[in-house]
Amino acid sequence: MHGSHATGSPYAPHTDAERSRMLEAVGVETEADLFDIPTAVQFDGKFGIDARSERETRRLVRSILGRNSDLTELLGRGHYGYYVPSLVDHLADRSEFLTSYTQYQPEVSQGFLQALFEYQSLLVELTGLEIANCSMYDAATALGEAATLAERVRDTSGHRVLVPDLLREGRRSTLENYVAGTDLEIEEYPTDDGNVDLAALEEQVNEKSVMVYAENPTVRGTIEESLTAIGDLAAAHDALFVLGSDPVALSVLQRPADVGADVVVGDASVLGLPTSYGMGLGLFATSEDYLRQVPGRLVGVSEDATDRRAYTLTLQTREQHIRRERATSNICTNQAWVALRTAMHAASLGPNGMVDLAERGVTRASDLAARLDALVGVKAPVHDRHHIREFVAHVDQPAAAIAEDLEKRGFAVHVVGEHLIQVCVAGVTDERIDSFVAAFEEVAR
Amino acid sequence: MSERSDDASAAPRAEGVRYDQARYVENGQYEPLLSEKDLTRVEIGAEGDETDDGDGGDGSDSPLPDHLTRDSLELPELSEPELARHYTRLSQMIYGIDSGPYPLGSCTMKYNPKFTEDVAALPKAAVHPDRSERSLQGTLELLYRLQDYLGRIGGMDAVTLQPPAGAAGEFVGIRVAAAYHEHNGEDHRDEVIVPESAHGTNFATAALGGYDVVSLPSDDEGRVDLEALEAALSEQTAALMLTNPNTLGLFERDIERIAEMVHDVGGLLYYDGANLNALLGRARPGDMGFDVMHYNVHKTFATPHGGGGPGAGPVGVVDELAPFLPAPRVREGDKTKSGESTYELFDPEHTIGHVHGYQGNWLVLVKAFAYIARLGDAGLSDASAKAVLNANYLASQLEYDIPYEPFHHEFVASAGDQDAADVAKRMLDYGVHPPTTKWPEIVSEALMTEPTEVESKGTLDRLAAAFNAVAAEDDETLEAAPGRTTARRIDQTSAARNPRLSWHAIGNTDDE
């Protein structure tokens, strides 16, 4: 230790002697003299927050979080707990990555810019679309941004945004907020056995539609079978086809560009983050037709003064710090570090690992469904579809009671209807799945 | 790099500073792309037999029918040691807060305490949002306590933690204002007033909310022009968005009068919390008459910026607006039989709904909670005191003109005849990060500088020496900078004119 500072911020390095010399240089006696705050609005109370040592603070947080039960989570519906390799934690936690700011000085930020460029490239490969930005906040806000993009690029007189009736409440509600300042209106179209009800959608889409949104896989884990037809339908009415997905599913499912998707949104942090109470990474990819209308930051290639390849944030005239109220989005701080983690996780899997992870999601979900289906009082899967990662099961007992009983045995599942539960295998080991089936057998009958 | 000089008079000579940012080049590249190290194509659905790089066959035996799958996936397939070196090399080409001072004005680049990473990495923090409330009591308690901390710090009655960044917090503020006015039958209010010197997100957020933006000039002193405000306010006013201290670092002395004027026409007063680090423990937005505010936890509460995010932008409101906050929030439930507190989620009565799919950037919120709990009252108010002292001390050592005073945690110097962007590039050669440039526009060639409380006198002296050395240099030198960074000056125009946004767009085979 140098000098003394008994109380105060542990992260302010000033010794008493330095502080005195600084005050002297400025020409005041104490820091208080530097504040130009009218007396009437000065605060002389206390927050009533006690300072703690680092060790005490760690203990406090550990004891608070200790109240979370230890459960094996068979949970998904848009947020997944895949195993994240140690490589990701250790390298993403290097403080140059963690503690740097947005790359407004690209000459000292080449490493982060390149990592984000590689992230964008990963999404370009997965979606087949030419442009991916380097992040939105999460899947819900990415969907909201897609709708405002649709409003800007479609100059039909229309205002209808069509979304599936099964869309998660958090996504639906976020979308409503994003379009609240526009003329857009959100309308539901029905699903049939989990997937888009194509006939019903056909009736609903018309020249007033600016956007059709579908998810693959759906929130219930079913794999969509009529994407090309949906894409054609949207195109025929000059509506934007927006597809929700994620990097694991995209590794094997139909490539969005091949089914006519104009925009792909979703949560990219299925790779890179463990379950994080819903914290995510908004994936946003689109066709180069909409280059000037893309929300969020883009990293591009350029050259430096020595003619070597260098990376930089580009096309910034779309963004709020330059375009202000005419910007394509209000986003500033984004999820860059999560994008780095996602890129690292994907790189560590490689294409073989990614395909394998996705395919195991298919086989393991169908295996588990078959095992549950064999139990008394259970029918699984409810939907006669292909599934990835998760599926819905019918239980004869009330679903809420089943979920509660399972929780007592250490397992968390979704309740999605009075007699419907939803189960996800992502990140769950085979041993835990065996125990889960055993527990299920006890509670389901 | 940073010798501690205890002699105040001995300003370090700038030419004594040595800086070279990991400048080596291999095969003409700072670091090849992953795709230049390997690309492997995996065929899907077929019996694997082909590959493009002679690496042996890759293919999957898909459990799905062909018409539901893509044909192939082509990505780098590298080993863990190769990847560890790749990312380590990339990290060497990044300047972070642990590399040196980072005085970006308005960004509050504080040191990020290491232990906060450890608490966010606790296995018990890795929870799924759809678990039962009963099994998530730890998460809910932490959120509840953070809501409470932030309410006290800002002088606000109710807090939501959902917004994932400052701009998202602004959006909540604007949506809450809209819902409130609509609830009172006043949905004719269609204007939001924003000072010209405000951050771009204020304008963009108001526009996203469907409002017309009325821009407000500053007076000669750099503060809100009350006459202009009077003229701008009307029955159409939904809200005024203000930062205080403003982006020049000046406290809006007339804040009480401003609040009264806005409230008199039925508008709401919004506080952009980006500059809260100036005020901790000395003044609270709630006491100044603000109705709604966001906290920028990746600034004020030291959570790492992560190269651009994630952050968190919780929003606090006065009682009257609490029913409109996003859903869900956390409150205390009944005590258990053994007297333990319980916590539950609830939807505010007239909620605007969600602005994020779940509850925002949870892991960031854990770090913010830990930071506040570590510092407590004394640490928080000392942080502000030292942040303001540091800005004033640094300013006192600079040769550049600083037109507006008295500033608090940040000041805006003018580069005068020099181009502020070139000044920034040249500062990189002195081993420091430059300030924010060319904003706010009210100062010509602005150098917006915020050292934060974490810099020592020695570092501030080194920073001042860098500013002063650059101030004495000619335009030619500035335009040629930087010369000691990994990459030299980067051509922005060609990047924008010929956008190449993925490795697919540049070809993988060779240098262009």
Ligand SMILES: Cc1ncc(COP(=O)(O)O)c(C=O)c1O
């Ligand atoms: C004054 C001001 N307001 C708002 C913001 C936006 O905050 P965020 O980047 O967290 O969205 C910033 C930060 O960049 C800022 O400096």
